[in-house]
Amino acid sequence: MEHIDVLINNAGGTFPMVPAAETTAHDLRSAFEINTIAPLLVFQALWPLLQKSLRPKLIMMTSSVGSIADMEPVPGGAYGPSKAALNWLTRALHLETKDSGLVTIALHPGWVQTRAGQFVADQWGFPSEPPDTIESSVEEMLKIIDEASEETSGKFITQKGQILRW
Numbered sequence: 174m175e176h177i178d179v180l181i182n183n184a185g186g187t188f189p190m191v192p193a194a195e196t197t198a199h200d201l202r203s204a205f206e207i208n209t210i211a212p213l214l215v216f217q218a219l220w221p222l223l224q225k226s227l228r229p230k231l232i233m234m235t236s237s238v239g240s241i242a243d244m245e246p247v248p249g250g251a252y253g254p255s256k257a258a259l260n261w262l263t264r265a266l267h268l269e270t271k272d273s274g275l276v277t278i279a280l281h282p283g284w285v286q287t288r289a290g291q292f293v294a295d296q297w298g299f300p301s302e303p304p305d306t307i308e309s310s311v312e313e314m315l316k317i318i319d320e321a322s323e324e325t326s327g328k329f330i331t332q333k334g335q336i337l338r339w
């Protein structure tokens with residue numbers, strides 16, 4: 174493999190969406206391993222190949238649940254803090270690498286009809302399935318990724334292009 178143009182760190186784990194006061198150390202450690210540390214390690218391993226691209230992009234799949242500024246009144250368990258920390262790393266990587274041309278975004282996919290999306294809906298007692306289909310989410314995310322540039326780099330952004338507060 175000569176180079177990588179776009180690295181999408183998509184894999185993510187779900188954990189019981191319980192209040193912070195009930196979140197276990199075990200779940201926090203697991204969530205940080207999967208949702209925070211692993212994406213950083215994948216980036217670190219593949220950074221040399223990204224640097225060989227003319228327009229490299231790093232996409233960190235995050236969640237609005239990780240927003241501290243706009244925290245919703247629903248419990249985020251270990252998942253929320255693990256995505257908040259991922260957001261921090263994403264912002265730091267943007268600042269540290271922007272001179273080399275890397276476009277780095279923290280991308281929220283919507284609330285999507287996947288295993289994770291349905292798990293969270295069940296945990297929160299949401300009366301129906303998540304609102305966003307996989308097809309619409311993927312189509313919208315691909316547009317955001319294709320159009321990602323120096324202007325969107327370092328941002329926390331939804332699949333619809335809305336800028337979220339950290």
Ligand SMILES: NC(=O)c1ccc[n+]([C@@H]2O[C@H](COP(=O)([O-])OP(=O)(O)OC[C@H]3O[C@@H](n4cnc5c(N)ncnc54)[C@H](OP(=O)(O)O)[C@@H]3O)[C@@H](O)[C@H]2O)c1
Pocket residue numbers: 182183184185186207234235236237281282283284285286287288289290291303
């Ligand atoms: N769905 C939503 O509403 C929503 C909202 C906000 C953010 N997100 C984020 O979007 C991303 C994709 O989630 P999804 O909705 O597609 O969830 P999903 O259907 O549960 O899929 C999660 C993916 O992550 C992989 N994965 C989980 N733990 C892993 C581990 N320890 N090692 C390697 N791979 C692992 C799974 O692999 P296996 O299939 O092999 O288990 C699966 O491919 C995640 O980062 C999630 O946090 C989703």
